Amino acid sequence: MNDMPKIIIGLVIFLMLIGFPLWYNVANDKAGYVPDMELPDTADQCVRDTEWMRTNHMDLLNDWRDLVVRDQQRFEANQVSQQMEMSLSNTCMDCHDNKSTFCDRCHNYMGVQPYCWDCHLEPEEAI
């Protein structure tokens, strides 16, 4: 006499729980999706290199905010301009003027919820 049936039920529940991504992806059929960000055609160069921006843009924005808000330093020299305003709304969104096809595509894919837009207004998008 042993508790084999009960234990097998428990084991099946465990496997279903840890296999969540597997059946979730099968149900949604989106596992192959890769976000495609729309790049601006007005400029050919960003304030930093693309590779660096891909991984570190949040640090740049954070540093910019601290410099502007705490040190009253509003401009920086970078590879685009000697007098670039350090501003999300005025500089970044000037070229990347569509939040939903640039920022959101990647953030939604990665499940990242940045709080930029708690304060900043996003530019009005042409429909």
Add this chain to the structure above:
Amino acid sequence: MKLVLSVLAIIVLALVPWVGVSTMGLHTVFGVVLPYLAIAIFLVGFVWRILDWARSPVPFRIPTTCGQQKSHSWIKQDKVENPHSFWSTVGRMLLEVLFFRSLFRNTKAGIKDGPRLVYDSSKWLWALGMAFHYSFLVVFLRHFKYFAEPTPDWVLGLQWVDNFFQVGLPVIYLTDVLLIGAVSLLFIRRLWSPQVRYISLASDYFPLLLILGVAVSGVWMRYFAKTDILAVKQLGTGLISFSPVGADVLSGIGAVFFIHLFLVCCLFIYFPFSKLMHLGGVFLSPTRNLANNSRMKRHINPWNPEVKVHTYDEYEEEFRDVMKAAGLPVEKE
């Protein structure tokens, strides 16, 4: 020696993927082949060990009881400490599994003025254990976002709570701090207390250090040596849907990610062979998961040898004539 061996093992394990990826370019081995191998070993090993335990016979009730058992209606039963029904046993198990109740009762012997021996309640191990296990669970569940597309809402909710205080950028996860803090203190406890140190084996140090290595490499990647997580999610969703990404995506991921992934793979491979199996084993603790119903239900040991008996009825049946002839009383004429 056990400690030195464990530390060395972790260092070597962290160096292997670093060398393999950055100098030998074995991205596919460390990014695709090894994760599949690790998951396969984990799943097969886990199921095999649980089934091995499940085959053990459970002939008798052996729950540890420390309260009034079910008795007359006017004697109050302690249902948690001495459960007699299925559902009170489930309640006891839930408290054990979710809140580590046995550990909560931990005591520490000490000598007070007198001198007299006293047993103080000692909650440190319980508190650290709770902090460690629950933050590890949240960290584990948060990682589902690298495998599930679209990112499930409950993962976002978990993240939102975990990010609640919005400290730093990227926002520091509370569970990251709790996990590393708790696992470090649990490790220090093994070294600090002479009694615990005496009974500690390499199989105690190694998993703690391995989990610490996983956590530190993950935190290092999130806050310092950043890597392209877009490619990481492509790798994750590719692995889970059995269409792994090619070398072009893999080569864009930093070496620190491969260290993290390799340590996680080691954890998965090591899991079924180690004390970490208490994940499944806790549910099979016979001193907790059995109802104390020995006085209500007869439990017969299935492998008791068959006892040959000869009842009085059979005896009389056999010797009735002889007994009658001898003038002995019989029950049936």
